[in-house]
Amino acid sequence: MIAAYRKLFALLLLVGHAWAIPSPGASSPYADLKVKESLRQAPSGWTLVGEPPADHIISLRIGLPQSNFETLKEHLFQISDPDHERYGQHLSKEEVEEFVKPPSHSLDKVNAWLKAHGFAEVDLERSPAKDWVSIKVPVKLAEEMLGTTYNMWKHDESGDTLVRTTSYSLPSSLHAHIDVIQPTTMFSRFNPLSTTFHWPDAASRSATYKAPTRASDARLAAVDPSCSSTITIKCLQQLYNTGGYVPQVPEKNSVGITGYLEQFANLNDLKLFYQDQVPNAVNSSYEFVSVKGGLNNQTTNSAGAEANLDVQFAFGLTFPTPATFWSTAGRPPFLPDLTTPSNTNEPYGDWVDFVLAQEKVPYVISTSYGEPEQTVPEAYARRVCDSFAQLGARGVSLLFSSGDGGVGDGSSSASHRCKTNDGRNATRFLPTFPAGCPYVTAVGGTTEVPEVSVDFSGGGFSDYFPRPAYQDDSVNAFLKTVPSGLYKDLYNPAGRGFPDVAAQGTSFRIFYRGRSASIGGTSASSPAFAGIVTLLNDARLAQGKSPLGFLNPAIYAKGYAGLNDITGGYSNVGCGTKGFNATAGWDPITGLGTPDFLKLKTILADNLD
Structure with a gap:
């Protein structure tokens, strides 16, 4: 599906047309967008330098609510407490996943939202517990889905450049069913901590x-x-x-x-x-x-x-x-001319x-x-x-x-x-x-x-x-x-x-x-x-x-x-x-x-x- 979007966009560029993609429509339940997360301003040391190409691919990671994380946390502290009778009785992979899987209604609502924007199951990459879902999406479509505008930002000291936004929104009906979406407002620079x-x-x-x-x-x-x-x-x-x-x-x-x-x-x-x-x-x-x-x-x-x-x-x-x-x-x-998927x-x-x-x-x-x-x-x-x-x-x-x-x-x-x-x-x-x-x-x-x-x-x-x-x-x-x-x-x-x-x-x-x-x-x-x-x-x-x-x-x-x-x-x-x-x-x-x-x-x- 996403490959089709990119091919369509490339064709439209050749003939001078504007970007056009299917959308849920103004009457859709997904048209009522409200801010989910925002920054008052970009962090100090970052300068806005332009707009990314509309077909630059972003890998969005969507975090769904974890149904029973508090109970998992109780188990963690019990099995890690040297004075508790359960000390050392660690959980299996499957037991942990059962605690963090999203509620079924959250999964259904997020799936329906993604489907309304043209995504099929084959386009989705899910974590084993299904509490994370990842999609590769052109910037222009990401902007429509999240009611935002992405920009290119340059880190003044290092020269690193990122594609980020300072705010994103979600349909009101989804706020309780999505904890976080990134990369959106994250301007961190991931660095090793060693020095000579x-x-x-x-x-x-x-x-x-x-x-x-x-x-x-x-x-x-x-x-x-x-x-x-x-x-x-x-x-x-x-x-x-x-x-x-x-x-x-x-x-x-x-x-x-x-x-x-x-x-x-x-x-x-x-x-x-x-x-x-x-x-x-x-x-x-x-x-x-x-x-x-x-x-x-x-x-x-x-x-x-x-x-x-x-x-x-x-x-x-x-x-x-x-x-x-x-x-x-x-x-x-x-890279401004990069249109292939990137991490x-x-x-x-x-x-x-x-x-x-x-x-x-x-x-x-x-x-x-x-x-x-x-x-x-x-x-x-x-x-x-x-x-x-x-x-x-x-x-x-x-x-x-x-x-x-x-x-x-x-x-x-x-x-x-x-x-x-x-x-x-x-x-x-x-x-x-x-x-x-x-x-x-x-x-x-x-x-x-x-x-x-x-x-x-x-x-x-x-x-x-x-x-x-x-x-x-x-x-x-x-x-x-x-x-x-x-x-x-x-x-x-x-x-x-x-x-x-x-x-x-x-x-x-x-x-x-x-x-x-x-x-x-x-x-x-x-x-x-x-x-x-x-x-x-x-x-x-x-x-x-x-x-x-x-x-x-x-x-x-x-x-x-x-x-x-x-x-x-x-x-x-x-x-x-x-x-x-x-x-x-x-x-x-x-x-x-x-x-x-x-x-x-x-x-x-x-x-x-």
Whole structure:
């Protein structure tokens, strides 16, 4: 059907006619359009540059209501609560889908609306639970269906161009049956969170330094002195006390890394890394999985620093555990003459839809990508977050980097980047998404030996998601230490606090395009912590127990005793402020701390059924 629209449009262009397509008509029940979602203005930093061709293809994703998500959430917290009798009794794929399938009347109404606009079932792509439906549609038809006008917008700093609108509408009769449609009002720029760092002397840092409040753990005396300047697999094993643990039942276990935006993990670089740091793993590999046409370019110059970092350390720590790397096609820049279908979605949505459709999913998955929360429309952020909850209910531990901008833009000087995009243009800290989703484990960064907080570690409080009960006590204890009035109106103290945990985030020795390189960021911290969680799963699976699944309730209730509390270091500057300091207990820069594997093994594997 859509191919026919495009052929018709091309023909009309040749003969000089205007665009003409079938429409439901003025008397149709779909003619009563009311605004569903809108922005007061385009976010700061985006400039309108023109109109897209009328036959430019948009891939619209339509989210239908999930019939019983609240009940699914109850199940998730029960099976993740170490004190509940159902702990570890994860749900099957089919059980999860039953909870999130849309009500039948919602499905009927949306189907009728799509049919009225010329779509047949063959034109629709549905999620397994049918709570999402995707269609490829020419811009002009999308504008008619949504009562809107799409424009081309250019990001001033990067030059990226997107096709977006600042408002869209739906027939009044459909508002209760459609939660969200994207891409419409989403101006987010989906970016990896890694950076190569060249450290200045501590005295020249813009961040403030707070000395730790307790003596260093005596075991750190055994850590190789070189780990103060270069982090290797051996360093992480020493720092996080793996005690020479060797996976006992790797064939029962699994770990995965997500890759986006043409970040390719290079097999030759992985071999060089293994030769350097994990000799037993030389010539081993991982399963490559393409999502939405994601590529696997193995040319030397196509190797991605982010992908190499994630794969080398997560898989190096867990060898010989079976590993998966997903390559999800990115969001390509818009080209004015592009009329063929292109991926205009956020890759998170594409990836999670794909993985939820699989019968088997790795038990631990690390993602080192994120963006300011406010750049993702709240309705869409909530639906993606709810999808992560579905994976948690199935026994998957999802870890996300907390971000590399401190409490905002990583700058101690006032910046336009730390302004709200709601029309007020007010200064505001910038929480990170998806790290602020309450159904994932956010990982902040540390540095040096003994470990202290690092100044770029993303942390703060979500403006979209309220604080979950599992972290109430820990976060409230921290908030009592914050001076009255400090950063008033810059953050939401009732929001979900992040990160939850932390790991080293500087000077990781990777191999990149045939040579060794030093790289850092919380994108190093997440795969490092994921490696430790994978080893904990191995210890549980070897005892006939289930994998850990959604980590946070167990970490806040019991696991904190197996973490190294980071009580000092550099504040996480941003938005013209010094940000927050690490302190005893939870804090919005290192969470509850870094892992001690042997202690965590005792708490979460040996003594927890």
